Amino acid sequence: xxxxxxxxxxxxxxxxxxxxxxxxxxxxxxxxxxxxxxxxxxxxxxxxxxxxxxxxxxxxxxxxxxxxxxxxxxxxxxxxxxxxxxxxxxxxxxxxxxxxxxxxxxxxxxxxxxxxxxxxxxxxxxxxxxxxxxxxxxxxxxxxxxxxxxxxxxxxxxxxxxxxxxxxxxxxxxxxxxxxxxxxxxxxxxxxxxxxxxxxxxxxxxxxxxxxxxxxxxxxxxxxxxxxxxxxxxxxxxxxxxxxxxxxxxxxxxxxxxxxxxxxxxxxxxxxxxxxxxxxxxxxxxxxxxxxxxxxxxxxxxxxxxxxxxxxxxxxxxxxxxxxxxxxxxxxxxxxxxxxxxxxxxxxxxxxxxxxxx
Numbered sequence: 001x002x003x004x005x006x007x008x009x010x011x012x013x014x015x016x017x018x019x020x021x022x023x024x025x026x027x028x029x030x031x032x033x034x035x036x037x038x039x040x041x042x043x044x045x046x047x048x049x050x051x052x053x054x055x056x057x058x059x060x061x062x063x064x065x066x067x068x069x070x071x072x073x074x075x076x077x078x079x080x081x082x083x084x085x086x087x088x089x090x091x092x093x094x095x096x097x098x099x100x101x102x103x104x105x106x107x108x109x110x111x112x113x114x115x116x117x118x119x120x121x122x123x124x125x126x127x128x129x130x131x132x133x134x135x136x137x138x139x140x141x142x143x144x145x146x147x148x149x150x151x152x153x154x155x156x157x158x159x160x161x162x163x164x165x166x167x168x169x170x171x172x173x174x175x176x177x178x179x180x181x182x183x184x185x186x187x188x189x190x191x192x193x194x195x196x197x198x199x200x201x202x203x204x205x206x207x208x209x210x211x212x213x214x215x216x217x218x219x220x221x222x223x224x225x226x227x228x229x230x231x232x233x234x235x236x237x238x239x240x241x242x243x244x245x246x247x248x249x250x251x252x253x254x255x256x257x258x259x260x261x262x263x264x265x266x267x268x269x270x271x272x273x274x275x276x277x278x279x280x281x282x283x284x285x286x287x288x289x290x291x292x293x294x295x296x297x298x299x300x301x302x303x304x305x306x307x308x309x310x311x312x313x314x315x316x317x318x319x320x321x322x323x324x325x326x327x328x329x330x331x332x333x334x335x336x337x338x339x340x341x342x343x344x345x346x347x348x349x350x351x352x353x354x355x356x357x358x
Contacts, residue, residue, distance in 0.1 A: 001025070001088055005057050008038065009072050011087065012080045015062075018070030022056050027085050030055065038072075040081035059084070095134050112149065130167065142178065148204070160216065166204035172232070174211040177202070181215040181222075181238025181256060194218065196238060203227075209234065209250070218256075225262070243280065261296060285311070 006020035025036040030046055033039040033055035040059035041050055050058055050067050057070040059077045074080045095116040099105065103121045112131035117123065119137040127141050130149035135141070139153050142161030147153070151169045159165070160178030171177070183194035198217025202224045208214070209232035216222060217239045224230070225243045231250040236242075240254050243262035248254075252266050255274035260266075264278055267286035272278070277293040284290060285301025285308060294300055302311030 003087070005038075005070055005072065008057075008084055008087070012059075012072065012074055012083060014059075014072045014074040014080065016070060016072055017067070018057075020070070022070050024056060027081070027088050028055065030058070038081075038084060040077045042077040042081075095136055100137075106143065118155070124161070154210075160200075162199040163202070163216075164199065165202045166206070166226070168205050169202055170207040172208060172210040172212075175208055175213070177208075177214045178216045179213060181218055183218055183238065183256075198222065198238070200224075203244075206230070212236075215256075231268075237274070249286075283308075 003024050004020065005016055005022040005024055008024060009016045009020065023036065024038045028034065028037040028039055030039045030041055030049045030053045033053050035054060035056055037055045038057045038059065039053055039055040041047060042061070047064070050060065050064070055069070057072060058067070059072045059074060059080050061077055062073040062075055064071065064073070072080070095118045097114055097116045099111070099117045100119045100121070102119045103117045103123065105123045106125035106127070108126050109123050110128040112129055112133065114132045115129055116134045118135060118139070121135050121137060121139045123141050124143040126144040128146045129135065130147060130151065132149055133147055133151040135153050136155040138156045140158045141147070142159060142163065144161055145159055145163045145165070147165045148167035148169065150167055151165060153171045154173045156173050157171050158176045163178045178200045180196040183196060184191040185194060186192070196216050196218050198219050198221055200214055200216050200222045203226040205227045206224050206229070208230045211232055212230055212234045214222060214224065214236045215238040220239065222236065222239055223241045224236070225246065227245040228242050228248070230248045233251050234248055235253045237254060237256040239257040240260070242260040243264065245263050246260060247265045249266060249268040251269045253271045255272055257275045258272050258278065260278045261280035261282065263280060264282045266284045267288070269286055270284045270288040270290065272290045276290065278284070278290070279294060279296030279298070281297045282294050283299040284294070284305065285299070287303070288301045288305040289303035290300065290305040294305070299308040300306060300311070301308045302314065305311070306314070
């Protein structure tokens, strides 16, 4: 594919500084780009590369100055570049439309228009799948589950019974949705399983990474709010409810019955205790251990999680402990040299006191 730089700028609604008739034939990172490629710079630390890159053009911030090659100026270079990547690399149809002969469909299955169901997929009784949705090979969908329009379910995903999935949802390989919540009553040291009778609801425009586990509720629903994006290897326990447009990064663990507001960011490896509430717009730092509810518009980190500034101050003190220990040892050694002189000054020593008592 070939595009003039002016055509790319028109697609983005952006301004070209320099030759608008430069021919663009591909996309690449700023370091790997070659002649004919277009690249982007959004992070200020990469600005020195703007005059070093071999790319024929650069997508950059509207504020940037001092460049030696054509630049497409935009307020969000990263998002603009993503659109250009899609232009040069349109998604390929990896699953043919229709139902593959090896797929297994139960009774009363409802299929929308232009759907695709890949080899060895298993669709249980009463499932409904909306228009243009793609179910790849080896996917299992349990009974009475509904999947909306324009969804994409990658291979080897398991979706248990009575799950409800909205429109434009993407679910990556190996994810399990609707597995039993982790619930037991322990009596006389024996763990008795508690039935998990609820379901999982995934709202519109959610993306779920690979090998994620979202447990069904004990009663009612585990719910993932509209527009939420979940990274790989995340565990969301029973009866958790997230708000809209949350970001949940890899290896996060969320215990049961946690309520999460809108626009919350949970960084990698953070852990949340059960039955707490996280307010709107909260940021939880990486590896944080959240044991109490967090009010809206706060940034917490550390273990146990505290306001970020307080947590960083505590961490700074902890980093100084080895040096502090050396200082205390040095002071103790100096005191030990002084103490005997104090004892002998009065004509007595510790040993003489012991002998007197004897």
